Amino acid sequence: MNLADTNLADTTRAWIARVEAKLDAVLPAADQPPRGLHEAMRYAVLGGGKRIRPLLVYATGLSLGAPVTRLDAPAAAIELMHAFSLVHDDLPAMDDDDLRRGRPTTHKAFDEATAILAADAMQPLAFNVLAADADLQVADATRLALIRLLADACGSLGMTGGQSIDLSSEGQQLNAQQLEHMYKLKTGCLLEASVLAGAHVAAADAATMAKLRRYIDNLGLAFQIRDDILDIEGATEVIGKQQGADIQRDKATWPALFGIDAAKQKSRELLHTALHEIESLGPAAEPLREIADYMVSRRL
Amino acid sequence: MNLADTNLADTTRAWIARVEAKLDAVLPAADQPPRGLHEAMRYAVLGGGKRIRPLLVYATGLSLGAPVTRLDAPAAAIELMHAFSLVHDDLPAMDDDDLRRGRPTTHKAFDEATAILAADAMQPLAFNVLAADADLQVADATRLALIRLLADACGSLGMTGGQSIDLSSEGQQLNAQQLEHMYKLKTGCLLEASVLAGAHVAAADAATMAKLRRYIDNLGLAFQIRDDILDIEGATEVIGKQQGADIQRDKATWPALFGIDAAKQKSRELLHTALHEIESLGPAAEPLREIADYMVSRRL
Numbered sequence: 001m002n003l004a005d006t007n008l009a010d011t012t013r014a015w016i017a018r019v020e021a022k023l024d025a026v027l028p029a030a031d032q033p034p035r036g037l038h039e040a041m042r043y044a045v046l047g048g049g050k051r052i053r054p055l056l057v058y059a060t061g062l063s064l065g066a067p068v069t070r071l072d073a074p075a076a077a078i079e080l081m082h083a084f085s086l087v088h089d090d091l092p093a094m095d096d097d098d099l100r101r102g103r104p105t106t107h108k109a110f111d112e113a114t115a116i117l118a119a120d121a122m123q124p125l126a127f128n129v130l131a132a133d134a135d136l137q138v139a140d141a142t143r144l145a146l147i148r149l150l151a152d153a154c155g156s157l158g159m160t161g162g163q164s165i166d167l168s169s170e171g172q173q174l175n176a177q178q179l180e181h182m183y184k185l186k187t188g189c190l191l192e193a194s195v196l197a198g199a200h201v202a203a204a205d206a207a208t209m210a211k212l213r214r215y216i217d218n219l220g221l222a223f224q225i226r227d228d229i230l231d232i233e234g235a236t237e238v239i240g241k242q243q244g245a246d247i248q249r250d251k252a253t254w255p256a257l258f259g260i261d262a263a264k265q266k267s268r269e270l271l272h273t274a275l276h277e278i279e280s281l282g283p284a285a286e287p288l289r290e291i292a293d294y295m296v297s298r299r300l
Numbered sequence: 301m302n303l304a305d306t307n308l309a310d311t312t313r314a315w316i317a318r319v320e321a322k323l324d325a326v327l328p329a330a331d332q333p334p335r336g337l338h339e340a341m342r343y344a345v346l347g348g349g350k351r352i353r354p355l356l357v358y359a360t361g362l363s364l365g366a367p368v369t370r371l372d373a374p375a376a377a378i379e380l381m382h383a384f385s386l387v388h389d390d391l392p393a394m395d396d397d398d399l400r401r402g403r404p405t406t407h408k409a410f411d412e413a414t415a416i417l418a419a420d421a422m423q424p425l426a427f428n429v430l431a432a433d434a435d436l437q438v439a440d441a442t443r444l445a446l447i448r449l450l451a452d453a454c455g456s457l458g459m460t461g462g463q464s465i466d467l468s469s470e471g472q473q474l475n476a477q478q479l480e481h482m483y484k485l486k487t488g489c490l491l492e493a494s495v496l497a498g499a500h501v502a503a504a505d506a507a508t509m510a511k512l513r514r515y516i517d518n519l520g521l522a523f524q525i526r527d528d529i530l531d532i533e534g535a536t537e538v539i540g541k542q543q544g545a546d547i548q549r550d551k552a553t554w555p556a557l558f559g560i561d562a563a564k565q566k567s568r569e570l571l572h573t574a575l576h577e578i579e580s581l582g583p584a585a586e587p588l589r590e591i592a593d594y595m596v597s598r599r600l
Contacts, residue, residue, distance in 0.1 A: 028456055037456050037464040088420060093412035112393035116416070117464050120388060121456035123423040128451035131444045140440035144431045147447060151428035156328055156337050156421035164337040164417050 019054035022076040040118035044106045045083045053078045053194040059287035060198030073133035074197040080126035087119035153193035162186025174252040188220040214277040222270035223295045228253035271296045319354035322376040340418035344406045345383045353378045353494040359587035360498030373433035374497040380426035387419035453493035462486025474552040488520035514577040522570035528553035571596045
């Protein structure tokens with residue numbers, strides 16, 4: 001599959017449709033008890049979103065020759081972990097956000113206890129998908145590698161640790177290195193896991209894995225800086241959350257530290273480096289290039 | 301290993317020491333950043349507790365001939381999931397408890413955001429232990445079976461679903477069947493997973509698994525009823541949480557429904573049935589018998 005054969009928007013739409021079909025299939029039905037809990041899980045997971053992490057799984061796996069049917073399960077598992085983190089990050093005790101993707105956050109649409117539990121239940125579901133999904137036709141050792149990858153990316157030395165640092169850094173002046181470290185944990189680890197999951201399913205060799213790791217490390221930071229820029233420049237109706245929410249909370253961000261022009265420049269440089277890292281993967285890796293452009297040029 | 305060879309208290313102490321050593325080893329050090337998060341994780345996991353689930357892993361595994369060194373990882377993984385659920389259940393939005401095991405609950409000792417995140421990080425850690433622990437010398441297929449077992453026990457159709465039903469049933473009159481269903485999900489599923497994890501490590505056959513499932517289904521309900529009786533009869537200093545907390549919240553419990561004498565009688569009958577289910581496992585299964593007595597006769 002080559003993105004050059006078709007329109008990027010069509011391709012991403014098709015991949016998003018695939019992962020959403022898998023998510024719909026693995027999530028318990030809304031009328032299965034306990035209903036409130038399952039409704040909340042489906043509300044949080046199936047209510048839209050950019051699906052960047054699944055797109056990275058598909059782009060990587062297909063660039064390296066994996067069958068697309070084997071990519072649905074890791075894409076869904078990673079998106080479940082992302083959705084879990086969003087629900088908890090939005091809670092009153094954390095970022096206290098009322099809006100997400102233009103809709104009430106899960107604890108607003110349901111209640112706080114239901115939101116906490118709905119997200120809690122997404123974690124075992126994600127690991128179960130990797131351990132048991134029938135379409136994920138890979139060796140047991142590969143399933144275990146995927147589980148370790150996801151667990152490392154989401155634990156206290158990954159995404160959850162990043163959210164902890166983010167909260168404790170409010171009102172503090174982080175330097176660039178501390179900020180990059182926070183970004184890396186909070187967002188970068190799961191983005192990296194998305195790319196490496198696609199690579200594991202494709203049975204990529206160690207050299208390719210290393211290139212992909214450098215690709216996503218650069219791209220991940222560019223993506224996060226883009227997010228911060230959109231938080232300043234975007235209007236609420238476009239990005240679906242309150243504009244300037246980070247600045248209101250006095251959160252450390254790249255534009256806050258260096259100004260918006262320097263942030264845009266940095267984002268472009270990182271994209272350039274990311275693309276350079278995968279040059280040797282040849283024309284087959286076109287999906288990885290197009291997704292990179294998409295992630296850094298997006299307007300929402 | 302036969303509990304008849306030694307004193308039950310010595311045996312349980314030795315098993316508790318084993319699982320606590322493994323938990324200490326797999327938890328990040330308190331001085332590893334993010335420090336607050338890791339301190340909270342260690343506070344919540346290493347701050348005592350009956351360790352009933354690890355005891356069930358050891359009792360089952362050793363009854364069926366598994367090497368004890370292979371039981372530490374599943375015992376620790378299951379206890380991490382139990383600890384995660386306690387931290388979230390104690391939150392203000394849930395049971396709003398200030399005391400647990402005679403100490404401030406995690407959100408009281410730290411803060412709410414840290415407690416939420418500390419528990420969130422225990423889930424990936426638990427799955428990682430099952431996927432990667434070097435002392436767990438079993439086939440990849442067995443690791444995956446353990447992961448599925450834990451994920452099923454803790455998801456929306458298990459422990460987390462049980463907590464959801466428990467919260468939504470406050471102030472409602474459940475009948476015995478609804479109450480048993482809630483108990484089964486909230487507590488029974490993870491107890492069953494503990495026994496079956498020991499059985500998986502010991503490579504037990506399907507007939508043995510079926511016996512063990514009936515054993516723990518009966519024992520689990522007896523254990524939960526015992527918990528409810530202690531909530532009424534126990535003093536705060538003994539059980540480490542406010543006495544009568546369930547009744548204050550108008551929670552559905554067995555003693556509330558049938559009276560305390562009927563509850564005690566039911567608990568004894570369930571223990572008897574549990575022991576009957578494993579009669580055919582012979583003298584080697586003595587640890588399972590002693591643990592059963594311990595779980596139902598305990599005073600805290």
